[in-house]
Amino acid sequence: MSLQLEEHVIPDINVKGKYAVVAITKHGTQLARKIFKLFPDSDLYYMKKHAQGDEEQRGITLFEGSVRLLFPSLFAHYQGLIIIISLGAVVRMIAPILKDKKTDPGVVVVDDRGEHVISVLSGHLGGANELTKEVAALLNAYPVVTTASDVQKTIPVDLFGRRFGWEWESDEKLTPVSASVVNEEKVVVVQESGERNWWMHDTAMPANIHLCSSIDEALAHQPAAALVVTHRLLEQQEEVILTNGVLYRPKVIVLGVGCNRGTAAEEIEQVMEDTLKELKISMKSVKMVATIDLKKDEVGLLEVVRKHQWEFIYYSPAELNTKTLVQPSDTVYKFTGAYGVSEPAAMLASGNDELLLVKKKSGNVTISVGLISYE
Structure with missing residues (x-):
């Protein structure tokens, strides 16, 4: 050409x-x-x-x-x-x-x-x-x-967790927080969830970076800046940490979903939004939606998944029945061959049998919420 x-x-x-x-x-x-x-x-x-x-x-x-x-x-x-x-x-x-x-x-x-x-x-x-x-x-x-953070081998604030799919809640404080990091001011990293292997350099972490497991612990350090990694919606008293801080949303939430055939995407999405709000969890931390293979072509469910660019996974009744359920249902078994859909799907997809929400039915939708844990 x-x-x-x-x-x-x-x-x-x-x-x-x-x-x-x-x-x-x-x-x-x-x-x-x-x-x-x-x-x-x-x-x-x-x-x-x-x-x-x-x-x-x-x-x-x-x-x-x-x-x-x-x-x-x-x-x-x-x-x-x-x-x-x-x-x-x-x-x-x-x-x-x-x-x-x-x-x-x-x-x-x-x-x-x-x-x-x-x-x-x-x-x-x-x-x-x-x-x-x-x-x-x-x-x-x-x-x-x-770039200062690369030369100094410290945390690149604007890329922090990017390879794992973490999202900023806001980019407003990226520049001042980056300045605190490269100027070797006291910086705290609060991590409540998400991948732990984010340190990308072959050298030790700089002495000005302090790792904390909670916001209360971080505030006790009186830091100049903060990087906060959590799926939670912060309480009002916790938001002071973001005065010079960036909030990152790791992809750790699994939504187990069951629904009646033909349920509209709007209803499914609304149940998801309402449920996460009740649990004080950010929608930005959703990684995937899990269900039974009978629903792999459910139009409304697929529409919501595509809209948010979430992963979509489904299991056979036999796979779902490998999980011991808090609320098994003979009615669900009669129609699907599984004793539950949303609950075991959330367990399987998250790799965690301890769910944040075991099961909630709302209209035509049943939802469970799982958390992917990283050691």
Whole structure:
């Protein structure tokens, strides 16, 4: 594919992968071709005058004119950009199209000889730091990462728990809390639930980071900042911890659900919301919905699962009957072959027989709530 770039035309691009590799010089093109060959899920763009004859066969996009005109389209469609152009030129070209670190792609610059790989933009949220290290490893080059938390080997507040799917309740305090972490002020990490293996460095945790099992314990430290990991809705008196704190929601809640055939998605979702509110649990901490295999095609249930992008798992009656139930039902057994649906499904999916809610029936929906525990 070949593009003729003109000042008044937004060029089409050939998006197949998550990453774009871009070059404009002869040596840069050779390096870009090497990266394209070794780096999975990437697309390659370079100038037509450096064509080598195999571009169409390999799905490489050629262009003519100013590479600057490519960047708005690349920014809109790729997760990361690997650019083999001088750092200063790249900075000038992308400056007018920068929007926000939460939406801009990760940008990595490689020098023309492939000796240095530099993380330029969206180091954490855009994944540029990790991309830098991956590309550097491929080229046997030196990775240049200047983000303070990476250099100091401490907690990257904006990435904390991201690999596990943890969500922020709010990003309002990300910057000041990050400042407290890298400036070695007293910082507490309160973890009530979620994965425990979040420390990502091969060095000991810095002395300014204190691990606490409760908010009361954390407040006793009189910290400058806090990272709070819990599925609970905080009590009003606990919210003082968030004065300079970030609240993370780990994916630890399993909803076991049974419902009558044809139950509307709106009713199912409302029962879920009401139940979690009663239990003082955040919807953001829901990881999956579990049920019986008879409900694997239940339209309303599937609609709710898709809407929230939750995992969906179902079990056979024989699997459900392996669990000893607090409230077995002969009526349910008569229609399904299982002595219960929501209760054993929540147990099986959470790996925990001690449920936060054994069973509640509301209208056409029965719900149980399980908690995934991590040692």
